[in-house]
Amino acid sequence: MTSLYAVLAVILFTIGLVGFMVRRNALVIFMCIELMLNAANLLFVAFSSHHGILDGQMAAFFVMVVAAAEVVIGLSIIVMIYRARRTTSVDEEIVMKG
C-alpha cells in the first residue's frame, strides 16, 4: 500500500515539474511549485505511516510553514513585477530587462 502512495506522490511531482517547465505565467508556475511541495508532503506522511513514527508528519508540517513564507514573498515579487511591467508572463523580454 505504501508503494501506491509513493507512486501517486511521484506522479503528482512529475506533473508539477512538467507544468513548471511548460507554463509561462509566473502565477501558474508558482502553483506548480506548490503542487511539487504537496507531493513531497504526501511522501513524508506515507512513509511516516509506513514506519509508524511521527517524524514524517513533523517534516510535512515544516514544509507547509516554509511554503507559506515562500508564497508570501513570491507573490509580492510577482505583484511588484506586474506593477512595473504590466505582465506576469516570464517569456516577455521586457521582464528580463534590468
Next chain:
Amino acid sequence: MILEIAITGVEITFWVCAVLAILGAIGLVTFKKSVHCALSLALVMISLAVIYASLGAPYLFAVQIIVYTGAILMLFLFVIMLVGVSAQDSLGEVVKGHRLAVGLAGVGVLALLVFAVLQGVTGTPIGIDGNANNIQGLAGLLFSRYVIAFEATAALLITAAVAAMVLAHPEQLKKKPGQTERAAARLEAFIRLGTHPGPKPNSGVFARHNSIATPALLPDGTVAPSSVSEVLASRVALPSVDELMAAHDDVLWALEGGDTYEIETDLGQEKTND
C-alpha cells in the same frame, strides 16, 4: 478459484482521492485561465488532505485545509484578481521542440523517481493510529527534538511578513506637501490662472436650507458653481437663483425690522401655492 477481495476504507479513500488529485494536477497544467488553475490546485490539495486523514495524520489534515487551501490558495486568488482575471495564457510553443523535450524529461524523471522511491519502501508497514494522541505526539516532537527548527520557522515567518510589507509598499516618489507648500501652490495658481486662493464657499450659505444640493450665493447675488458637487448638479434639479434670492430677501427684510409673523404666513402661502 475464488479471489478473496478485501477492500478496506483506506483503499477506497486512496483510489478516489488519487484519481481526483491526478485530474486536478492535469487541470492545473492544462487550463488556460489562471483562476481555473488555482481551483484545480484546490481540488488536489483537498484530496491530499483526505489522504492524510486516512494515513493517520488528522492534524495535518486540518492544517492542509486551513493553511494550504484556506490561506495560500486565497492569496493566489487575490493576486490573480489583482493582475487581471480574464487574462489567458497562450500555451503554444516559443522554442521549437520545447514540448517534446519537456515530455521526455517528465517521463525520465517519473521513471527515475518511481524506482528511487520504491527502493525506500522496505519492511512491513506498521501504520499510525490517528486517533491515539496524534496532536500530543506531534507537540512532544515539536518542542523537544525539533525545537531549533521551530524557532527558525518563527524567524522565517517574521522575515517573510516584513519582506512582504516592504515589497508591497509602493515607493513614495515625491515628498508629501506640507501646509506651507500647499499655501504657496494656491498663491501660485492665483497669480498664474486667477484661481481664488481662499476657501471655497460652502453649500447652503445665504440660503434657507443647509442641504448640500443648495448652492451658495455670492455677495453679488449669483450662484457659486463650485459650492455644489458636480455629480449633484448633473443629477438633481438645483433650486433656481430667484427662489434662493427670494428667501435671502425675506431674511434681510426680517433683519431690517420686518414682522417675522408675516414672513411665516408668506411661507405658508408659498407652500399652498406649490
